[in-house]
Amino acid sequence: MISVKNVYKEFGALEVLKGVSLDIHKGEIVAIIGPSGSGKSTLLRCMNLLEKPSGGSIFIDGQDITQKKVDLMSVREKVGMVFQHFNLFPHMTVLGNMTYAPRKVKKVPPKQAEKKALQLLEQVGLSDKANVYPDTLSGGQKQRVAIARALAMDPEVILFDEPTSALDPEMVKEVLGVIKNLADTGITMVLVTHEMGFARELADRICFLDEGILVEDAPPDVFFSTPKSDRARVFLEKVL
Numbered sequence: 001m002i003s004v005k006n007v008y009k010e011f012g013a014l015e016v017l018k019g020v021s022l023d024i025h026k027g028e029i030v031a032i033i034g035p036s037g038s039g040k041s042t043l044l045r046c047m048n049l050l051e052k053p054s055g056g057s058i059f060i061d062g063q064d065i066t067q068k069k070v071d072l073m074s075v076r077e078k079v080g081m082v083f084q085h086f087n088l089f090p091h092m093t094v095l096g097n098m099t100y101a102p103r104k105v106k107k108v109p110p111k112q113a114e115k116k117a118l119q120l121l122e123q124v125g126l127s128d129k130a131n132v133y134p135d136t137l138s139g140g141q142k143q144r145v146a147i148a149r150a151l152a153m154d155p156e157v158i159l160f161d162e163p164t165s166a167l168d169p170e171m172v173k174e175v176l177g178v179i180k181n182l183a184d185t186g187i188t189m190v191l192v193t194h195e196m197g198f199a200r201e202l203a204d205r206i207c208f209l210d211e212g213i214l215v216e217d218a219p220p221d222v223f224f225s226t227p228k229s230d231r232a233r234v235f236l237e238k239v240l
Contacts, residue, residue: 001060002022002024003023004043006020006021006056007021007058016042016212018039020056021214026188028204031202031206032192041084041192043209044190047079048076048159049065060157078157081161082143082146082150086139086142088145088146091133093131094130095117095121098152102116105153116152120152126144126145139168139171140168151182158187160191160193162193163179163193164176179191200224206219206224208227216228
């Protein structure tokens with residue numbers, strides 16, 4: 001599904017990713033965790049070319065997306081993204097936000113795009129919000145719309161970049177509930193998250209990043225009970 005091969009990313013003199021290699025299989029849920037500044041979000045953003053790797057390759061369904069002639073739109077059709085700060089268009093209604101990409105990128109007829117959008121809004125518990133604007137929604141509602149918007153493109157994988165970190169504590173649960181329901185559909189998901197209990201419960205694998213290096217890659221029960229590295233042990237002592 002996704003194969004990250006020896007990926008480096010530099011911002012000027014700062015090396016953020018240092019030769020990360022990682023395979024994510026179809027239907028897997030992978031949680032990427034680690035201290036702030038460890039390169040988690042950068043790695044995620046490289047997976048749909050919001051950031052271009054400085055070195056290495058990333059394959060999606062066997063296609064090297066780091067090649068110069070790659071079609072960015074076709075990559076992003078396959079790989080949906082849910083951002084920390086929602087990134088909804090403020091001048092469009094919820095329905096407008098959800099139907100824009102399917103209509104413009106995939107050329108889905110408007111009526112068909114609307115029908116799909118309404119089904120997805122019902123799925124995330126917001127069927128009554130189709131015609132309102134994002135500024136009338138709570139943070140939790142905005143993030144649920146953002147998740148539904150990503151699903152509207154029928155992606156093969158969804159990347160979540162700290163989807164709850166901008167939310168008030170009481171809203172975290174509703175967003176985690178939507179993600180948990182999504183997991184039951186079998187879609188491939190990669191989550192950067194600080195929610196350790198959620199990662200432990202939901203993920204098939206935990207990938208621990210520190211200082212741009214993939215230090216550990218293990219099932220949750222193994223990682224949380226018997227981490228192999230000192231770095232992971234120190235991290236877990238601080239967050240658990």
